[in-house]
Amino acid sequence: MSEVGEASATITDARNRIDDEAVAWVERSDREDWTSNDQAEFDAWLSQSDAHMVAFLRVESRWRRADRLAALRGSVGPGAPVISRRGGGILSRLVAGAAVVLVLSGGWFALSRSKTPLTHYATTIGGHKPIKFSDGTQAELNTDSQIRVRFDAHSRTVWVDKGESFFQVAHNADRPFVVFVGSERVTDLGTKFTVSRLSDRVRVALIEGRAEIDVPDRPEISKKVLVPGDVAVATATSLSVTKQTLRDIRDDLAWRRGLLILNHTMLADAAAQMNRYNERKIIIADTAAAQQRIDGTFPANNVDLFGRVARNILGLRVTQSGNDIVISR
Amino acid sequence: MVDGTDTGKSGSDLGRTSASVTSPDAKSWFVREILPLEGLLMHLLNRYLRNPTDAADARQDVYVKVYEAARTQLPDAPKQFLVTTARNLVIDRIRRKQVVSIEAAGDLERFTIPSDEPGPERTAEARSELGRLRRILDRLPPRCREAMILRKIEGLPRRDIASRMGISETAVAQHLALGMRVVADELDALDTGSEP
Numbered sequence: 472m473s474e475v476g477e478a479s480a481t482i483t484d485a486r487n488r489i490d491d492e493a494v495a496w497v498e499r500s501d502r503e504d505w506t507s508n509d510q511a512e513f514d515a516w517l518s519q520s521d522a523h524m525v526a527f528l529r530v531e532s533r534w535r536r537a538d539r540l541a542a543l544r545g546s547v548g549p550g551a552p553v554i555s556r557r558g559g560g561i562l563s564r565l566v567a568g569a570a571v572v573l574v575l576s577g578g579w580f581a582l583s584r585s586k587t588p589l590t591h592y593a594t595t596i597g598g599h600k601p602i603k604f605s606d607g608t609q610a611e612l613n614t615d616s617q618i619r620v621r622f623d624a625h626s627r628t629v630w631v632d633k634g635e636s637f638f639q640v641a642h643n644a645d646r647p648f649v650v651f652v653g654s655e656r657v658t659d660l661g662t663k664f665t666v667s668r669l670s671d672r673v674r675v676a677l678i679e680g681r682a683e684i685d686v687p688d689r690p691e692i693s694k695k696v697l698v699p700g701d702v703a704v705a706t707a708t709s710l711s712v713t714k715q716t717l718r719d720i721r722d723d724l725a726w727r728r729g730l731l732i733l734n735h736t737m738l739a740d741a742a743a744q745m746n747r748y749n750e751r752k753i754i755i756a757d758t759a760a761a762q763q764r765i766d767g768t769f770p771a772n773n774v775d776l777f778g779r780v781a782r783n784i785l786g787l788r789v790t791q792s793g794n795d796i797v798i799s800r
Numbered sequence: 801m802v803d804g805t806d807t808g809k810s811g812s813d814l815g816r817t818s819a820s821v822t823s824p825d826a827k828s829w830f831v832r833e834i835l836p837l838e839g840l841l842m843h844l845l846n847r848y849l850r851n852p853t854d855a856a857d858a859r860q861d862v863y864v865k866v867y868e869a870a871r872t873q874l875p876d877a878p879k880q881f882l883v884t885t886a887r888n889l890v891i892d893r894i895r896r897k898q899v900v901s902i903e904a905a906g907d908l909e910r911f912t913i914p915s916d917e918p919g920p921e922r923t924a925e926a927r928s929e930l931g932r933l934r935r936i937l938d939r940l941p942p943r944c945r946e947a948m949i950l951r952k953i954e955g956l957p958r959r960d961i962a963s964r965m966g967i968s969e970t971a972v973a974q975h976l977a978l979g980m981r982v983v984a985d986e987l988d989a990l991d992t993g994s995e996p
Binding site: 488497502529533540541542544632704706709713 | 852855934957970977982988
C-alpha cells in the first residue's frame with residue numbers, strides 16, 4: 472500500500488517534467504532551424520515511453536489547431552498586436568498567478584477609490600511578522616512574504632503579493648474585508664484563514680467562519696463558498712476546493728510558532744518546505760532519498776537538525792556543499 | 801498504475817522500441833477521439849481527486865492507458881472507454897487511499913456518463929474553436945499574447961518577432977512556450993468551472 476502513496480509527489484514531478492519536455496519539443500519543432508540532429512534527438516525522446524508520446528500529442532495537436540488564429544489576420548493590425556484590451560491586464564494576472572479576495576460580513580465588496588495610502592509589510596527569508604491593525608484585525612506574515620494594506624472608512628483591502636499570511640479578521644459589517652491574491656477573489660464572511668501565494672499557485676485555507684471565493688475577471692468560474700476545513704487552490708487555469716481536517720490545516724500553520732510539522736511527508740516536500748525558511752538550502756540528491764517519508768516537528772530554522780534526522784533516523788547520507796547540505800541515499 | 805512515471809523516469813539512454821511499432825492509427829485516433837474529451841475527463845477527475853495536481857497526474861495515467869490499449873486495438877466507443885479507464889483509475893486510488901477527496905467514496909456511481917446523453921463537452925464543442933482560441937489569447941499575459949499574435953496570426957518567424965518586440969529569440973521562445981502550455985491546457989477544457 473504505502474509505496475504507492477509515496478510515489479505521489481514523484482508522479483507529479485515526472486508528469487510536470489514530461490509536460491515541460493513536450494512543450495519544449497513542440498516549441499523547438501516550430502522553429503525554422505530544425506535540423507536532422509534535432510529530429511534524431513526528438514525521435515529518441517519520443518520512443519522512451521508512451522507518456523512522452525501522449526504528452527507530445529496533447530501539446531502538438533492543440534498548437535496546430537491554434538493555427539486557425541491566422542483567420543484573424545487583418546482584423547488585428549500588425550502595429551496593434553492586441554486583440555482586446557478589455558480586462559486584459561487584470562485577466563493576465565490570473566494567468567501569472569491567481570488571486571483571492573476575502574470580504575467580511577456579506578454583501579458585495581466595493582473596492583475603494585480612496586486616497587488612503589497603501590502600507591507595505593514584508594518579511595525576508597526566515598522572517599515572521601505579527602501585525603495588529605487598528606480595527607482589531609490581526610495578520611501574521613510568514614517567511615519571505617509581502618502584503619499591502621489599505622484601510623479606510625468603508626473598506627479594508629489587503630493584497631498578498633508573495634508568500635503566506637494568516638488573518639484573524641475583526642468582524643465589521645460596514646467595512647468588508649477583502650484579500651486579493653492575483654486575480655481570484657475570496658469574500659470572507661468569517662474570521663480565520665490563511666492565504667499563500669507560492670510560485671503560480673494560490674491557496675486559501677479556512678479555519679473559522681465562512682468565505683466566498685471567486686475570480687472576478689473570469690465569470691465562467693463560478694463562485695464557491697468555503698467553510699472551515701475547506702482549502703481552495705487556484706492555478707493559472709483552475710480553481711478547486713477540497714477538504715482537509717482542521718488538524719492538518721493547523722499543523723500547516725505551525726510556522727506561527729516557528730515550527731514545521733511533518734506528517735509522513737516525502738523528504739523532497741519536506742526539504743522544499745524547510746528551504747522556504749532558510750538561506751542555507753537542503754538539496755535532495757536522488758529519487759530514492761526524495762521518496763523517503765519523514766515525521767516530526769522541526770524548528771523551521773534548524774537545517775542541521777533536519778540533516779541529523781535524515782542521517783540518524785532515515786539512514787541517509789548527509790554532506791555539506793558550501794553552505795548547503797546535500798542528502799542522498 | 802504508475803507505469804507512465806516509471807518509464808518516464810527511466811532516463812535518456814533507455815530507449816524502448818514500443819513507440820516504433822505503434823500504428824499511425826493509434827496516434828491519430830488519440831488526437832481525434834480522445835483529446836477533445838479532455839474537458840469531460842478533467843471534470844470527472846477534479847470531482848474525485850484532491851486537487852488539480854492530482855487530477856493532472858491522473859490525466860496522464862489515463863491517457864497512457866488509453867493510448868496503450870489503442871495500439872493493440874482501437875476501442876469502438878472512445879468516450880465510454882475513456883470514462884471507464886478514468887473510473888477504474890479513481891477506484892484504484894480510493895482503494896489505496898491515495899489522492900482522493902473525502903466526498904468521493906460515496907459518490908462513485910455518478911462517474912458514468914451515459915454515452916447517449918450529451919456530456920458537458922458537447923457545449924464546449926458547440927462553441928467555435930476560433931472563439932475559444934481568441935479568448936485564450938485574451939487571457940495571456942500581455943507580452944506572451946503579443947508573441948502569440950505575431951506567431952500565430954501574423955505568422956512571423958521567431959527572429960522577426962524578437963526584433964518587433966525588442967527582445968531576444970530565447971525570450972520569444974519562452975513566451976511561446978507559455979502560450980503553448982495554456983493552449984494545451986485550455987483549448988479542450990470545459991467553458992465553465994461550475995458543476996453542469
